[in-house]
Amino acid sequence: MPEALEQEYSHTKLQQVNKALESGMFVYVRKLLQNMPAYDLALILESSPSKSRTVLWQLIDPDHHGDVLEELNEEVRKGILKNIHPEKLAAVAEGMDTDDLVEVLRTLPDTVYNEVIKSMDSQDRGRVEAALSYAENSAGGIMNTDTITIRPDVTVDVVLRYLRLKGDLPEATDSFYVVDRQDHFIGSVSLSSIVTAQPDVIISTLIVEEIQAVHVDTPESEVAQLFERYDWFSAPVIDTNKHLLGRITIDDVIDVIREEAEHSMMSMAGLDDEADTFAPVFKSTKQRSIWLGVNLITALFAVAVSSMFEDILAQLAILAILNTLVPSMGGVAGNQTLTLVIRGIALGHIGESNSRALLYKELAVGFLNGIIWAVLIAAVVAIWKQDFMLGAVIAFAMLMNMTAAGVAGVAIPLLLKRMKIDPALAGSVILTTVTDVVGIFAFLGTATLLLG
Amino acid sequence: MPEALEQEYSHTKLQQVNKALESGMFVYVRKLLQNMPAYDLALILESSPSKSRTVLWQLIDPDHHGDVLEELNEEVRKGILKNIHPEKLAAVAEGMDTDDLVEVLRTLPDTVYNEVIKSMDSQDRGRVEAALSYAENSAGGIMNTDTITIRPDVTVDVVLRYLRLKGDLPEATDSFYVVDRQDHFIGSVSLSSIVTAQPDVIISTLIVEEIQAVHVDTPESEVAQLFERYDWFSAPVIDTNKHLLGRITIDDVIDVIREEAEHSMMSMAGLDDEADTFAPVFKSTKQRSIWLGVNLITALFAVAVSSMFEDILAQLAILAILNTLVPSMGGVAGNQTLTLVIRGIALGHIGESNSRALLYKELAVGFLNGIIWAVLIAAVVAIWKQDFMLGAVIAFAMLMNMTAAGVAGVAIPLLLKRMKIDPALAGSVILTTVTDVVGIFAFLGTATLLLG
Numbered sequence: 001m002p003e004a005l006e007q008e009y010s011h012t013k014l015q016q017v018n019k020a021l022e023s024g025m026f027v028y029v030r031k032l033l034q035n036m037p038a039y040d041l042a043l044i045l046e047s048s049p050s051k052s053r054t055v056l057w058q059l060i061d062p063d064h065h066g067d068v069l070e071e072l073n074e075e076v077r078k079g080i081l082k083n084i085h086p087e088k089l090a091a092v093a094e095g096m097d098t099d100d101l102v103e104v105l106r107t108l109p110d111t112v113y114n115e116v117i118k119s120m121d122s123q124d125r126g127r128v129e130a131a132l133s134y135a136e137n138s139a140g141g142i143m144n145t146d147t148i149t150i151r152p153d154v155t156v157d158v159v160l161r162y163l164r165l166k167g168d169l170p171e172a173t174d175s176f177y178v179v180d181r182q183d184h185f186i187g188s189v190s191l192s193s194i195v196t197a198q199p200d201v202i203i204s205t206l207i208v209e210e211i212q213a214v215h216v217d218t219p220e221s222e223v224a225q226l227f228e229r230y231d232w233f234s235a236p237v238i239d240t241n242k243h244l245l246g247r248i249t250i251d252d253v254i255d256v257i258r259e260e261a262e263h264s265m266m267s268m269a270g271l272d273d274e275a276d277t278f279a280p281v282f283k284s285t286k287q288r289s290i291w292l293g294v295n296l297i298t299a300l301f302a303v304a305v306s307s308m309f310e311d312i313l314a315q316l317a318i319l320a321i322l323n324t325l326v327p328s329m330g331g332v333a334g335n336q337t338l339t340l341v342i343r344g345i346a347l348g349h350i351g352e353s354n355s356r357a358l359l360y361k362e363l364a365v366g367f368l369n370g371i372i373w374a375v376l377i378a379a380v381v382a383i384w385k386q387d388f389m390l391g392a393v394i395a396f397a398m399l400m401n402m403t404a405a406g407v408a409g410v411a412i413p414l415l416l417k418r419m420k421i422d423p424a425l426a427g428s429v430i431l432t433t434v435t436d437v438v439g440i441f442a443f444l445g446t447a448t449l450l451l452g
Numbered sequence: 453m454p455e456a457l458e459q460e461y462s463h464t465k466l467q468q469v470n471k472a473l474e475s476g477m478f479v480y481v482r483k484l485l486q487n488m489p490a491y492d493l494a495l496i497l498e499s500s501p502s503k504s505r506t507v508l509w510q511l512i513d514p515d516h517h518g519d520v521l522e523e524l525n526e527e528v529r530k531g532i533l534k535n536i537h538p539e540k541l542a543a544v545a546e547g548m549d550t551d552d553l554v555e556v557l558r559t560l561p562d563t564v565y566n567e568v569i570k571s572m573d574s575q576d577r578g579r580v581e582a583a584l585s586y587a588e589n590s591a592g593g594i595m596n597t598d599t600i601t602i603r604p605d606v607t608v609d610v611v612l613r614y615l616r617l618k619g620d621l622p623e624a625t626d627s628f629y630v631v632d633r634q635d636h637f638i639g640s641v642s643l644s645s646i647v648t649a650q651p652d653v654i655i656s657t658l659i660v661e662e663i664q665a666v667h668v669d670t671p672e673s674e675v676a677q678l679f680e681r682y683d684w685f686s687a688p689v690i691d692t693n694k695h696l697l698g699r700i701t702i703d704d705v706i707d708v709i710r711e712e713a714e715h716s717m718m719s720m721a722g723l724d725d726e727a728d729t730f731a732p733v734f735k736s737t738k739q740r741s742i743w744l745g746v747n748l749i750t751a752l753f754a755v756a757v758s759s760m761f762e763d764i765l766a767q768l769a770i771l772a773i774l775n776t777l778v779p780s781m782g783g784v785a786g787n788q789t790l791t792l793v794i795r796g797i798a799l800g801h802i803g804e805s806n807s808r809a810l811l812y813k814e815l816a817v818g819f820l821n822g823i824i825w826a827v828l829i830a831a832v833v834a835i836w837k838q839d840f841m842l843g844a845v846i847a848f849a850m851l852m853n854m855t856a857a858g859v860a861g862v863a864i865p866l867l868l869k870r871m872k873i874d875p876a877l878a879g880s881v882i883l884t885t886v887t888d889v890v891g892i893f894a895f896l897g898t899a900t901l902l903l904g
Contacts, residue, residue: 014803014805014806015803015804015805018805018806037681037682039680039681039682039683040681043799043800043801046799046801047800047801047802047803047805047806048806049806049809049813160647163647163648164647164648164649164650166648167648168648169644169647169648171683172685173644174626174643174685191626191643191644191647192621192625192643194647195612195615195616195621195643195646195647196615196616196618196619196620196621197616198616228491228706229489229491229492230489230491231623231703233624233626233685233702233703250685250702250703250706251683251685251702253706254680254702254705254706254709257706257709257710257713258709258713261709261710261713261714261717262713262795264717265713265716265717265720265791265795266791266795268717268791269787269788269790269791269792270784270788271788271791271792275792277792277793277795277796277801277802277810278801278806278809278810278813281813281816281817281820282820284813284817285816285817285820285821285824288785288788288817288821289821289824291784291788292781292784292785292821292825295780295781295784296781296825296828296829299776299777299780299781300777300832302776302780303773303774303776303777306772306773306776307770307773310769310770310773311769313769313772313773314769317762317763317765317766317772318762319772320758320765320769320771320772320775321755321758321759321762321765322755323772323775323776324751324754324755324758324775324776324779324888325751325752325755327776328747328751328754329744329747329748329751332722332743332744332747333740333744335721336721336722336723336740336743338721339717339718339720339721339723340721340723340727340729341729343714343717343718343729344729347495347498348495348499349495349498349499349729349730350499350729351466351467351499352467353466353467353470353499354466354470354499354500354501354730357501357730358729358730361501361730361733361736364733364737365733365736365737365740368733368734368737369737369740369741369744372737372741373744373748376748377748380752436776
């Protein structure tokens with residue numbers, strides 16, 4: 001739809017569906033949902049309050065249920081699966097791609113899972129059980145098994161005749177895989193080389209060297225890096241014995257890239273990547289409270305530090321008023337460095353070889369920014385309160401804290417990473433604790449010495 | 453490389469290169485860089501201090517310069533382009549895809565740009581100037597012009613013979629575009645349908661209805677949504693008169709998706725999406741200081757609110773000690789809601805039709821979490837300070853601020869969006885100001901009434 005806003009367009013549809021649902025016009029809702037792509041149906045489910053979802057699900061054409069499940073956010077999907085009868089689920093499962101089906105099956109309770117598996121034919125069951133044996137976040141977990149294999153010694157003409165006989169290729173086929181009689185992977189031949197080659201060319205001469213096979217245990221984040229590194233559109237997956245197991249296509253990789261990029265942002269706020277925007281109130285409250293509890297402990301830590309300076313605070317109320325300023329600026333500066341470093345780690349920019357250079361750089365940036373804001377805030381305070389000494393105290397504390405923020409912003413995520421703790425999840429709490437404590441200590445401590 | 457950590461692997465290479473560079477072993481560095489994919493070369497440049505980049509660039513095989521430029525982060529690329537002679541740049545430009553070349557050309561100073569354009573042959577120049585006429589973040593800005601077009605009335609056999617004659621297809625070709633004699637777009641035919649169809653089938657019968665053409669002015673974020681909605685691997689681009697202009701491939705869309713996902717995280721910390729991790733100290737200091745300045749103003753706002761309560765603060769030093777607690781918890785809770793809403797807006801989950809439901813939900817979550825932490829903190833304070841009234845004051849303030857945080861976390865990004873201001877950029881500053889002011893007012897105000 002040229003020139004129309006896509007997002008507006010989905011929301012007009014969403015509005016129509018919601019209005020019709022509220023008025024109980026179920027037949028009309030069913031009609032509205034009938035010809036929507038699965039992506040839009042998933043979007044509508046994700047954008048609806050959790051209590052409307054079951055009704056909406058029942059109004060969606062059952063033929064589309066499998067495709068919609070594939071597209072759904074994990075938390076929303078779980079909520080819907082809870083309410084589906086296992087038999088119906090088995091019917092839905094039949095039409096799904098192996099990789100998507102496996103993702104769905106992983107989230108099922110055992111009894112439902114067994115029910116679904118039992119209702120499959122033996123070939124499908126074997127395919128699914130094999131896929132389930134690989135780790136969830138590995139190449140095996142995101143691969144499909146619908147590869148087209150050819151022998152190295154046949155001609156292009158033979159392949160073309162075989163394809164015409166087959167009549168239909170698996171979705172997103174851009175390559176065929178050349179294997180020997182024991183199904184060992186030899187190489188890839190691109191579909192475009194098949195159509196441009198002369199009919200009598202032997203397949204083995206068309207093998208593309210750049211497409212390597214991915215081992216089935218490779219973590220999905222590395223698979224995504226390989227796709228970006230070599231500009232692949234699909235890649236073959238093999239086991240340790242070089243047997244061809246399946247292929248990964250770029251649409252699965254996009255999901256990995258999106259999830260990884262979202263992961264940092266969501267984790268930094270203490271949210272789950274798959275958090276459901278319209279989850280029920282009690283569920284959201286419970287999910288959020290863990291993070292708030294952690295923050296309360298660190299906030300009480302800052303309170304404890306402040307309480308060490310009760311005497312000077314009792315003497316000079318102005319210190320109480322200004323006490324938030326230095327920690328706040330340190331928190332913002334530290335958070336900037338932390339965000340940059342977390343992104344740098346995610347992109348693979350930061351490692352042992354350059355972490356020291358980065359530390360020095362951020363130390364210098366923190367120190368320079370510290371000088372700028374120290375001078376500025378000292379001037380403001382000295383003029384406002386006609387107190388030069390107070391200005392000097394806050395300036396010193398600001399410089400200390402900004403410098404500490406730069407160092408902590410680099411050191412904390414790198415140390416967490418070395419300890420195998422996710423820097424995006426734990427980094428900001430620890431950083432804020434450091435900038436709060438250093439800020440309060442520097443400000444109230446110096447004040448006690450110079451103004452007390 | 454099965455079972456090896458990809459990231460470790462790049463960093464081993466990076467370490468080797470850095471060490472060799474430090475020891476002045478330039479010939480060895482050149483050798484190390486020789487057979488690396490452009491993606492890795494870009495990674496090494498991005499992961500090196502800005503002063504080493506010029507040396508590294510000169511040691512990279514000039515044949516790869518174009519590919520590396522394509523892969524580079526914008527800020528790093530600009531730094532390198534500044535030091536390249538226009539004539540050399542023109543040579544580099546020759547081997548690049550239109551979409552990537554255009555992206556590079558956009559960042560050049562006028563004089564260098566003119567130099568590069570002048571050195572191109574007229575066909576290339578026309579191609580590039582046409583592409584430059586489209587908005588940077590539109591379909592026209594990310595499309596390529598290397599399409600293969602066919603007529604609707606020919607047979608599959610004719611197409612196959614044409615392709616064999618051509619001998620080579622543009623990268624990532626999965627479809628051909630059917631056009632009439634005036635180059636009007638009629639439809640897409642997939643490469644796989646060409647290879648599976650019988651030779652005498654007429655092309656027009658193979659047209660895939662699901663692949664619609666994208667208008668050249670469609671914003672790139674909508675293009676990305678269309679690719680995800682319809683699981684496209686490539687899409688044709690047309691102008692208002694339905695003339696075929698080019699095509700967009702999924703690898704360009706991946707860049708858009710990654711940029712968008714990173715944008716929210718970086719903006720929330722007041723950083724540019726394309727910020728260079730290893731930028732020179734002065735440049736980084738300057739870039740960060742704007743955000744710190746904005747934060748200083750909002751922090752001074754909180755200080756001003758506190759100073760309204762100087763009397764009670766002078767009376768009771770414990771209020772000064774506890775004054776950070778309520779704003780801190782409100783800030784964390786509000787930030788959770790804000791992050792969820794910003795992601796929801798980016799994913800297209802939140803619009804007019806459901807924003808009210810979300811507001812009620814987050815109000816309820818804020819209120820419930822407020823009760824939990826109000827009771828807890830009241831108990832801690834009442835026991836610690838043996839002061840039941842003080843506990844009641846902080847509990848009330850906590851409940852107020854957590855509820856306000858929930859409402860502000862939904863309302864602020866939605867209002868900003870309506871005012872066409874990026875919620876990710878401005879949201880967190882405004883939110884923190886709200887939770888600081890409400891928190892301080894509620895705490896010190898209630899304290900003045902009840903304890904003063």
